[in-house]
Amino acid sequence: MARKLYELAHSRAGDKGDVLMLSLIPYEEEMYEKLREQVTADRVKSHLNHIVKGDVIRYEMPNISALQFVCQGALLGGVTTSLGMDTHGKTLSYALLEMEVDL
Amino acid sequence: MLRIGSGAGFSGDRIEPAIELAEKGKLDYLVLECLAERTIALAQKRKKADVMLGYDPLLEKRIRSLLPALLKNNVRLVTNMGAANPIGGAQKIIEIAEELGLKVKVAAVTGDDVLPYVFENADSLLFNPELFETASILSANAYMGVSEIVPALETGADVIITGRVADPSLFLAPMIHHFGWSVDDYDLMAKGTVIGHLLECAGQLTGGYFADPKKKDVNGLAYLGFPLAEVQSDGSALLTKVPGTGGTLTLRTVKEQLLYEVMDPSSYITPDVVADFTTVSLREDREDRILLTGGRGKERPAQLKVSVGYDAGFIGEGEITYAGENAYGRAELAGAIVKERISRNYDEFKVDYIGAISGHRGSFGHQVNPYEVRLRVAGKTFEEDKAQRIGEEVEALYTNGPAGGGGARKFVNEVIGIVSTMVPRTVINAAIKVMEVGQNGKETV
Known part of the structure; x- marks a missing residue:
């Protein structure tokens, strides 16, 4: 059954230059393993294809049951000089949560 | 045990939570982190216009509201509100204390300003020197760390004011x-850095930037209190x-903040240590109490x-709203019109449909x-009058565009770009200046 990440997990976006970081934290720690299997760096890269121009690297944090996605080339050239409405990409945590997983 | 509170997470942060911490937090230290990447370049510009300025614009307001409670309760203040002018900031604090009849000792930490070095070595230091052919460098500040802050604490000052230092170092230095931790004990440096990293954005640890109604509810967000750590x-x-x-303050809020702005959780680099966040453990003690243990570190970067x-x-930006039937269609027509009229004149040009x-x-x-859409047009240019033109063209949509547009606004903002580079530690020339005011009037050491 397809479920939106929004139902299963929460996220906060961060920024450094043109790099966007997105955490993915399941509400229930038992869900961590399922998310780790399904929410791969490749899938995130294709989900955010129109936003992230560079690579996506995923870091696993089993100690707190969370994943961290580091997305290169995601902020229209960088926070300080971007013409975008949301220069920091702060709203993009909810773009990640739009992704669907199969449970 | 040491109690450290976090009273500001950015330069424009609310002041009330810091007052609550100073009055009721039973703190040893209050830290105010007020310096974003761009803030210091803006501060440098203010200093150029007036050499007495260049410290945080809200310094006076924050110090005036906090200093009496801090001194009364014996809470030392550590802050980067010095921005481009820590000595100017310290002088201002002395002036305020004198006016309020308070006895205070302030230590200003300088040395982060490496602009002359960066000017001289721009070709080798800057990744893209071509960026600066049409632009000019405004500021260059090194991220200093605990090695530069601890000596200021040793002076016994009530207030320690710095310019650019790594945010977690503001918290690690008091620890x-x-x-009496050794700065070569990298595991302790990492543990203290994790605590500092969690505290540095103040309300973001205690439910700020977290709420999502019915999904992640936060009580009393209007009176959001800021965090403190018992180390x-x-x-x-x-x-x-408090x-x-x-x-x-829950496992969920702490997890979000632990990963906030982290490029590599196994190697979080500060001037003091390379900390491994994958070795940290969190446990909920009881309501609004989270226990933090673990954390390993490696040698600080060279x-x-x-x-x-x-x-x-x-x-330059211009905005105008369309509402009602076919609002999006009318906004798109308006966007296309402005684009056709002026976009060719700009290095970069962007049309957004807010609400869509x-x-x-x-x-x-x-x-x-x-049901309604706000058109926003933005463009980048080195000519101020060209930047103004964008808002004027959007405003002109009133009589020269689609039906029913309203609420036009126009803005022009200076853009300060930031690029990063690395310099040897020997480039910084850290110094501490102590100033005091008391019963015997002003004196500088």
Whole structure:
């Protein structure tokens, strides 16, 4: 059954230059393993294809049951000089949560 | 045990939570982190206009409201509100104390300004020197760390004011000073850095930037209280907040903040240590109390990061709202008209439809049919009058565009770009200046 990440997990976006970081934290720690299997760096890269121009690297944090996605080339050239409405990409945590997983 | 509170997470942060912490937090230290990447370049510009300025614009307001409670309760203040002028900031604090009849000792930490070095070595230091052919460098500040802050604490000053230092170092320095930790004990440096990293954005740890109604509810967000840590000599800590304040401190809020702005959780680099966040453990003790243990570290980096601020021209913007039937269609027509009229004159030009697809640059399959849409047009240029033209063209849509547009606004903002580079530690020339005011009037050491 397809479920939106929004139902299963929460996220906060961060920024450094043109790099966007997105955490993915399941509400229930038992869900961590399922998310780790399904929410791969490749899938995130294709989900955010129109936003992230560079690579996506995923870091696993089993100690707190969370994943961290580091997305290169995601902020229209960088926070300080971007013409975008949301220069920091702060709203993009909810773009990640739009992704669907199969449970 | 050491109690450290976090009273500001950015330069424009609310002041009330810091007052609550100073009055009721039973703190040893209050830290105010007020310096974003761009803030210091803006401060440098203010200093150029007036050499007495260049410290945080809200310094006076914050110090005036906090200093009496801090001194009364014997809470030392550590802050980076010095921005581009820590000595000017210290002088201002002395002036305020004198006016309020308070006795205070202030230590200003300088040395982060490496602009002359960066000017001389721009070709080798800057990744893209061509960026600066049409632009000019405004500021270059190295991220200093605990090695530069701890000596200021040793002077016994009530207030320590710095310019650019790594944010977690503002918190780690008091721990080193209090517990006598060796700066070569990288595990302790990492533990203290994790605590500092969690505290540095203040309300973001206690339920700020977290709420999502019915999904992630936070009580009393209007009266959000800021966090404090009870740090033990082994580097473990209890994270909590002043009882009775709004907000919430849970495993969920702490996890979000632990990963916030982290490029590589296994190697979080500061001037003091390379900390491994994958070795940290969190446990909920009881309501609004999270226990933090673990954390490993590796040797601090040989070089220091420098943020270089440069003049990147102007961004001009114009906005206008369309509402009702076919609002999006009318907004799109308006956007196309402005684009056709002026876009060729700009280095970069962007049209956004606020309320439709502007934030996420798409809608992930959601049907977008908003009842109202705000058109926003933006362009970048080095000529200020050209930047102004954008808002004027959007305003002209009133009589030269589609039906029913309203609420036009126009803005022009200077753009300060930031690039990073690395410099050897030897480039910084850290110094401490102590100033005092008391019963015998002003004196400088």
